[in-house]
Amino acid sequence: MKMKASNQASMRGSKRTLPTGKCxxxxxxxxxxxxxxxxxxxxxxxxxxxxxxxxxxxxxxxxxxWYGGPRDRNNPDAARYLPEIRKRLREGRLQAAQELARFALSGVPETQRHYxxxxxxxxxxxxxxxxxxxxxxxxxxxxxxxxxxxxxxxxxxxxxxxxxxxxxxxxxxxxxxxxxxxxxxxxxxxxxxxxxxxxxxxxxxxxxxxxxxxxxxxxxxxxxxxxxxxxxxxxxxxxxxxxxxxxxxxxxxxxxxxxxxxxxxxxxxxxxxxxxxxxxxxxxxxxxxxxxxxxxxxxxxxxERSVLQLSADPELEALPTDVRLERMKQGQADEGLIAVYYQFGRYLLISSSRPGSLPANLQGIWNEHMRPPWDSKYTININTQMNYWPAEICNLPECHEPLFDLIERMREPGRRTARVMYGARGFTAHHNTDIWADTAPQDIYMPATYWPLGAAWLCLHLWEHYLYTMDIEFLKQALPAMEEAALFFADYLEETEDGRLVTNPSVSPENTYILPNGERGQLCIGAAMDSQILHELFTACLEAYRIIGSEHELRGTFENILARLPQPAIGKHGQILEWLEDYEEAEPGHRHISHLFALHPGRRITVRGTPELAQAARVTLERRLAHGGGHTGWSRAWIINFWARLEDGQKAYENVCALLAHSTLPNLFDNHPPFQIDGNFGGTAGIAEMLMQSHAGEIHLLPALPAEWPAGRISGLRARGGYEIDLEWEEDQLREARIRSLRPGVCRVRAAGSFRVFHNDEPVEVRIAEDGVIEWQAAAGAEYVLC
Missing domain, CATH: 2.70.98.50 (putative glycoside hydrolase family protein from bacillus halodurans)
Structure with a gap:
């Protein structure tokens, strides 16, 4: 079954800010x-x-x-030795657990196919x-x-x-x-x-x-x-x-x-x-x-659905792109090139992921090596997901469809992996997959291989597509995959002495911790990212049951699991804990910042909803950057999105500039190094998040606008709840917003300043909430102007 992406937000006849020339x-x-x-x-x-x-x-x-054909790589000894691996971890016998995991939980053979x-x-x-x-x-x-x-x-x-x-x-x-x-x-x-x-x-x-x-x-x-x-x-x-x-x-x-x-x-x-x-x-x-x-x-x-225009210098536009990029590497500003970079990210997604194609892989589709870096396949502990961060907000939902097709194809092999390796129901995948939707573990690499959350994270993209389109028919098609991914953890999670449900074993991709005795390890019980992903997944399944009106037999099971997942916690440095215990990190500047999943792309940590956790997330970022973090392109792109969610426009802007100056190749391809495309997509999504956010139950206009962008405009951004938005700002203030509504419902908007709302040039009655959000009853297909 193919799940077709909806693009209900792009309506015929809507007013748009179109480009005046070439980009x-x-x-x-x-x-x-x-x-x-x-x-x-x-x-x-x-x-x-x-x-x-x-x-x-x-x-x-x-x-x-792609090289080769499909194979069954599931380790037949995994289920037999899984209880012993778990026991050794509970007893603190870390090295013994890791040694056995290498033997029993690795794929056979260890590698998937390559592009x-x-x-x-x-x-x-x-x-x-x-x-x-x-x-x-x-x-x-x-x-x-x-x-x-x-x-x-x-x-x-x-x-x-x-x-x-x-x-x-x-x-x-x-x-x-x-x-x-x-x-x-x-x-x-x-x-x-x-x-x-x-x-x-x-x-x-x-x-x-x-x-x-x-x-x-x-x-x-x-x-x-x-x-x-x-x-x-x-x-x-x-x-x-x-x-x-x-x-x-x-x-x-x-x-x-x-x-x-x-x-x-x-x-x-x-x-x-x-x-x-x-x-x-x-x-x-x-x-x-x-x-x-x-x-x-x-x-x-x-x-042309979404076009960003920032103040541009005609003299800079007359320079070749590589010359402009070199100027940025030398610390000179070029806002026009940042706007081009936004469009380039959208261009790459259009060019590498269309209905009927495979999803964009680590290099999109552009690979010159018979044996490419990391096999140029699908790394699903961040990179593939990052490829699709721009799909919804940047108005390319059709380009999301190949990922949905891959998820659907992963379900059958993922069921076999769940059953053979873990004796569990549902379906699972680890940190990689390939053209054949292989779900068995990839590599024998302790910091990454033994992580069974890949399918759970991917299935959140199905939920996100629903949130942007409000397409109930799509949700009905998507729910079985979401449900199966969640069901795996109903069997996989273990109870701690204090009654919490945790993953065992797992890792915090792809980091290493240090025990009080100086021992280093990666395999762990209950990495923070796992609980954060599962919180989003079980919440999404339960909300989908409510929307569809389904009284499913799993509802009670999922509610119980959700209530018993570990909560985000704050450590001795004031940071978000990455593991259940407040371990020291072997690499404080590590490229993965997995324990901030709840900030982005998750929705649980917000500036106003959870201020203490938001402050701890800020500390986490500051510590990572102080120790050299953001040294890969995709990591820097994720950091842009983090700062945007923390509504710090200056920090987000500094990292946009750093992405171009330090992690961008002459043709604007992202540089890991070497080239992989995820940083392009993550950077584009981050720029969009600086200008509009919708993850906290409201549409927040210009939430992270830097001083370097005093004036500009962007058309065609999409917001959760079924909205499409054009923005124009001057002198650091919102001048006008056009909001097109897909469906009837209450539209909630947060913006600095005082605004009136019009529909067909007539004023709309609005309500101003205590927190300054304005809201009104929106009609399906209507356009509202805030000015």
Whole structure:
């Protein structure tokens, strides 16, 4: 069953603040390495455009090109030895417990499958304007390489010998093809040799022609049960001559040329070659202008829903993106680049996660390594979840759908993992999964492997989607997965001597504690993050029962568990406790800050609702940062969201700047290091959280506005409860807000200053609560203006 994401908040005819011009990243030179290239994608098919003058390289990815096939990696000895591991932990025999866990709780084999590149498209150009006609390194002038973040089109333009050459490259979601358009301002000037490659040619089986202008790469992803893949390239020349010689597709002296590329695997298609040729035939029926228009119309329908405008300096906008980024690394301000970074994060989610695709992995879809860092799969103790933090608030709910599909596919293997390894009902997953929805533990790595909360956290994304859309039909589809994830813990949790229910064993990802005797450990009982996730999950299930009107037999069980979970506690430094005991940390500046889950993305710690815990969260952050925390891109992005939730605009802004200055690559990709995409998504979500929040039962406008953003506007943010919001502010104060309501109900808004509410230019009767929140009865489909 596929759970379709709702986008009820984007209504036809609503007023929007649309961009007045381009929003782009651009460069005045070729890309030397992957991290300088321009990413394009349609969710399933991705490319990295290097923009090289003589030999262009377009790195190719297809989201289902993964090594090997599905396996049952559940450790058959886990259930037998689980009681002994728990006993050793209760008795304080830490090293003995960890040793046995390595043997009995690790997957067999220990690793899941890994993501792989599809290959490369290489284009060798002969420039008619160059000296001799085919100079290897022609002198090029007026070079520009740019990516339009609203249209999703990458452009390379330069002049050689008085002839201007232009390339336009995009990956179309409507037509499921990559399109490369080559033109020149003098007829007969396009001469190019195209070739599909994959590594040093040992990673594919053969290249074959299917007609005089179409060539197909055939191969297998390798490993037991490895999938077959196909990539097909077709030339559509206007003027000149196209032919295939050996493995090369040659076009000579064309006026204009369109190259079409399609790819697929047996993960989706019984006969992927037949499918990719069908896709090419369908796209071939359209002229280039029509393909481009179809792509841009589709892409803009998503990219322009939310637009951020901050004060921008025209002189800075005239600088290449990498130059602007380097200025920020030197400590200079560039608010316009921060706005571009916001749009770039939304662009990346649109390009790497669309309905029908797999979810965005650790690198989105853009990976050049046969064996990538961390396998470029789904790390679900923060990274995959962070990828989807912008999906709802930044108005891309459809892009959330591939994650929902993965959760659904995880349920059956997760049931087997729960039953075989833990003797439990429900379904569970650990800190990684892959294309096959593998739920057995990954690695033999004590700080991370033995953590069974992955499915529980993922299922909270289903609940979040409901909260933003208020779509009861979606909730009915999502509840069984949420319920199964919670049911696992009805069997897994253990009772402490004081009657609390805790996880045993678990870890606090991926940190190490120090016992009073100096012993270091990771395996533990009742990590704080576990209880915080479970509080959110059991609360969500119980609330869903109430909304749907279901008197389910598990209600009483879940209520009992919820009441007995450990509560957030404060330690000797004034910090939120990370473990049940107030242990010292081996790395006080550790990249994971898991015990602040209840602050973000959870909703339990709030500035006004739990002021003491909010202060303790502040202390926790200050201690982490004082000891070097935030040294990875995704960690810095999480810190932005934490400060935003604490309503500290200056701290949030400082960390936005730090993210760009220290953890951002020349093409704006996030740098862990190395490149992984989660920091882009977390940073984008953090910027949105600075401008609007809705987790505390109200819509809070400009909750963490820094002094450096005295004026600006943002359109299309989405709030829980079913609202879409445009904001405009001047001189550090909210000037106007437009709130569009999905459903009838009480709309509660918090904002600094005094405001009146209008609907159709008529004043609306509002109530001002004691805490300063204004509220009124909103009608479905209505727009309200605060001014």
């Amino acid at each position: 782009r990243i651009w460069f005045d030179r070729e890309a030397a390495v992957w991290e300088e290239a321009l990413p394009i994608g349609n969710g399933r098919l991705g490319g990295m455009v290097f923009g090289r003058i003589t030999q262009e390289r377009i790195g190719l990815n297809e989201d289902s090109v 792989m590149p599809l290959g490369d498209l290489l284009l060798q150009f002969q420039h008619e304007g160059a000296a001799g006609g085919d100079a290897a390194d022609p002198d090029a002038a007026d070079y520009i390489r740019e990516l339009d973040l609203f249209s999703g089109v990458a452009t390379v333009r330069y002049t050689v010998g008085g002839i201007m050459y232009t390339r336009e490259i995009f990956t179309s979601y409507p037509d499921q093809v990559m399109v490369i358009r080559l033109t020149a301002d003098r007829p007969g000037s396009i001469s190019v040799t195209a070739r599909l490659t994959r590594g040093d040619a040992r990673y594919f089986d053969e290249l074959v022609r299917t007609d005089h202008r179409t060539i197909v790469m055939r191969g297998n992803c390798g490993g037991t049960g490895g999938m077959d893949f196909r990539a097909a390239l077709r030339a559509k020349a206007e003027g000149g001559k196209a032919q295939i010689i050996g493995e090369h597709l040659l076009v000579r002296k064309a006026d204009q040329l369109t190259l079409l590329l399609a790819a697929g695997t047996t993960f989706r298609f019984e006969d992927p070659e037949q499918e990719v040729l069908r896709i090419l035939d369908a796209a071939d029926q359209h002229e280039y202008a029509e393909l481009k228009e179809r792509h841009i119309t589709d892409f803009r329908s998503l990219s």
